[in-house]
Amino acid sequence: MRLVLTSLTYNDVKPHLKTLVDKLFDRVPAGVGSTGFVKLTKDEFRKVVVEGAEWCIKKGYGWEEDLERTELNGKADWADVSKVSSKAIERGFKQIGTLGSGNHYLEIQVVKPENIFDQELAKKWGLFPNQVVIMFHCGSRGFGHQIGTDYLQLFLSVMERKYGIKILDQELACAPFNSPEGQDYFKAMAGGVNMSFANRQVILHRIREVFSDVFKQDAESLGLKMVFDVSHNRASLEEHEVDGKKKKLIVHRKGSTGSYPAGRVEIPKLYRDDGSPVIIGGSMETGSYLLVGGEKAHETFMSTAHGSGRTMSRTKARNIYSGDKLQKEMMQRGIYIKSVSFSGLAEEAGGAYKDIDDVIEATHMSGISKKVVKFVPIGNVKG
Amino acid sequence: MPYKFLEDVAIADVAFEAAGKTMEEMFESSALAVTNTQVKDLKSVKSRVKRKIAVDGDSSEMLLFNFLQELIFLKDAKLLLFSKFKIEITQMKGIYKLKSEASGEKLDMRKHELLVDVKAVSLHNFKVLKTKSGWKAEVILDV
Numbered sequence: 001m002r003l004v005l006t007s008l009t010y011n012d013v014k015p016h017l018k019t020l021v022d023k024l025f026d027r028v029p030a031g032v033g034s035t036g037f038v039k040l041t042k043d044e045f046r047k048v049v050v051e052g053a054e055w056c057i058k059k060g061y062g063w064e065e066d067l068e069r070t071e072l073n074g075k076a077d078w079a080d081v082s083k084v085s086s087k088a089i090e091r092g093f094k095q096i097g098t099l100g101s102g103n104h105y106l107e108i109q110v111v112k113p114e115n116i117f118d119q120e121l122a123k124k125w126g127l128f129p130n131q132v133v134i135m136f137h138c139g140s141r142g143f144g145h146q147i148g149t150d151y152l153q154l155f156l157s158v159m160e161r162k163y164g165i166k167i168l169d170q171e172l173a174c175a176p177f178n179s180p181e182g183q184d185y186f187k188a189m190a191g192g193v194n195m196s197f198a199n200r201q202v203i204l205h206r207i208r209e210v211f212s213d214v215f216k217q218d219a220e221s222l223g224l225k226m227v228f229d230v231s232h233n234r235a236s237l238e239e240h241e242v243d244g245k246k247k248k249l250i251v252h253r254k255g256s257t258g259s260y261p262a263g264r265v266e267i268p269k270l271y272r273d274d275g276s277p278v279i280i281g282g283s284m285e286t287g288s289y290l291l292v293g294g295e296k297a298h299e300t301f302m303s304t305a306h307g308s309g310r311t312m313s314r315t316k317a318r319n320i321y322s323g324d325k326l327q328k329e330m331m332q333r334g335i336y337i338k339s340v341s342f343s344g345l346a347e348e349a350g351g352a353y354k355d356i357d358d359v360i361e362a363t364h365m366s367g368i369s370k371k372v373v374k375f376v377p378i379g380n381v382k383g
Numbered sequence: 384m385p386y387k388f389l390e391d392v393a394i395a396d397v398a399f400e401a402a403g404k405t406m407e408e409m410f411e412s413s414a415l416a417v418t419n420t421q422v423k424d425l426k427s428v429k430s431r432v433k434r435k436i437a438v439d440g441d442s443s444e445m446l447l448f449n450f451l452q453e454l455i456f457l458k459d460a461k462l463l464l465f466s467k468f469k470i471e472i473t474q475m476k477g478i479y480k481l482k483s484e485a486s487g488e489k490l491d492m493r494k495h496e497l498l499v500d501v502k503a504v505s506l507h508n509f510k511v512l513k514t515k516s517g518w519k520a521e522v523i524l525d526v
Contacts, residue, residue, distance in 0.1 A: 033497075
């Protein structure tokens with residue numbers, strides 16, 4: 001998940017909204033089996049797997065300052081590409097710069113004046129009333145999943161035989177962290193994290209190109225600065241307090257976001273005194289939030305939700321909603337949406353998700369993360 | 384086409400149940416369900432490309448898992464979608480072997496109405512069962 005600022009207001013963007021979304025749709029491929037503009041050899045892709053977003057900056061796909069606004073500075077430095085199968089490489093090397101499908105999206109959003117909850121922090125992080133921001137959600141595409149599948153198969157073959165571990169759910173296949181298999185997986189997984197940083201970095205580059213093209217100004221003067229970039233699916237070695245004692249733990253956040261209170265080493269220096277920025281995406285019809293890591297976050301090992309969560313299956317949503325009708329209705333409400341397929345759109349209808357405001361209110365009241373700003377959508381590219 | 388998508392099993396993912404009189408038929412149904420998760424109309428996927436697929440596994444479950452996983456791999460790596468399968472399964476000394484000739488074509492957004500990208504087969508509640516009338520599988524796909 002990545003959040004990007006602009007210095008533009010809703011009134012500046014409104015006349016260009018359709019052009020912007022159409023161009024973004026062209027420049028950031030989405031949907032089943034989409035491939036990107038950045039053509040890489042497999043060997044070059046292996047460098048991406050090791051270097052993450054750093055690779056992108058070296059190649060001119062971004063600004064140096066983007067890295068300090070990305071968790072881990074855009075590079076999980078323990079990645080070892082020799083632990084990644086050639087199958088995973090083959091699956092991923094054409095996918096840099098693509099959104100994917102399902103709940104992945106690229107959205108243009110507005111900060112309504114009444115939706116700023118923490119004035120001081122919003123201002124400090126570069127947010128202002130009526131501002132237009134860009135939020136997008138995607139990860140390492142098939143690459144990370146292939147790594148997962150490869151190691152799932154490996155763990156299944158050694159878990160019981162070699163380590164005597166019995167589990168009830170095969171999907172939770174595992175190996176001890178300090179075993180050769182466990183360590184290999186940790187290093188391969190870091191490669192998946194790096195691919196996701198690089199993927200989002202290249203997409204940001206495309207967004208800057210599109211805005212610059214439409215507004216005939218360079219991206220710097222349009223204020224297209226990053227707020228934050230965060231993974232939703234990775235394991236992290238962190239220190240936490242367990243029964244009054246400090247312990248080093250592996251925290252696996254799957255469909256979950258880190259929410260660190262001020263001072264934690266996991267937070268990029270830029271934000272360390274504030275708490276980590278927490279981005280939670282809602283449905284395409286309702287809105288999304290920026291929060292900050294709260295004082296009670298230790299109760300959930302500094303983890304929070306990454307979205308509002310579905311209330312019904314995709315099949316059910318497709319039976320209830322019609323994609324083209326939804327697109328027209330949203331247009332009337334001022335949200336211009338472009339999708340690869342109407343069926344895909346129907347699956348993502350606002351009604352198929354929980355009410356994001358309820359989810360955020362619960363998060364806020366629990367003290368795990370505190371509300372900073374809510375964003376409402378005006379344009380959306382869907383996979 | 385004996386498979387059906389299940390509505391309330393895994394709301395954030397896609398779940399299906401596939402059946403067949405023989406193990407081969409059930410594998411074919413499962414493979415079609417994977418394609419149909421990604422493309423609205425199976426008939427829109429024509430038989431223009433043939434591809435041989437061979438996988439093995441130490442159980443019928445792992446054989447199906449590996450087979451479906453291979454189809455997902457080919458969708459990303461070669462952009463291939465399949466709508467017809469000839470399948471042969473053998474078993475020797477506890478090792479199951481599958482040989483298949485899959486027919487389909489390259490994914491094309493103009494021809495195929497695409498639904499959702501399948502990223503992996505989940506082993507959560509993954510089941511292959513022998514029934515009175517043949518074989519049945521229950522599968523959840525990560526999307």
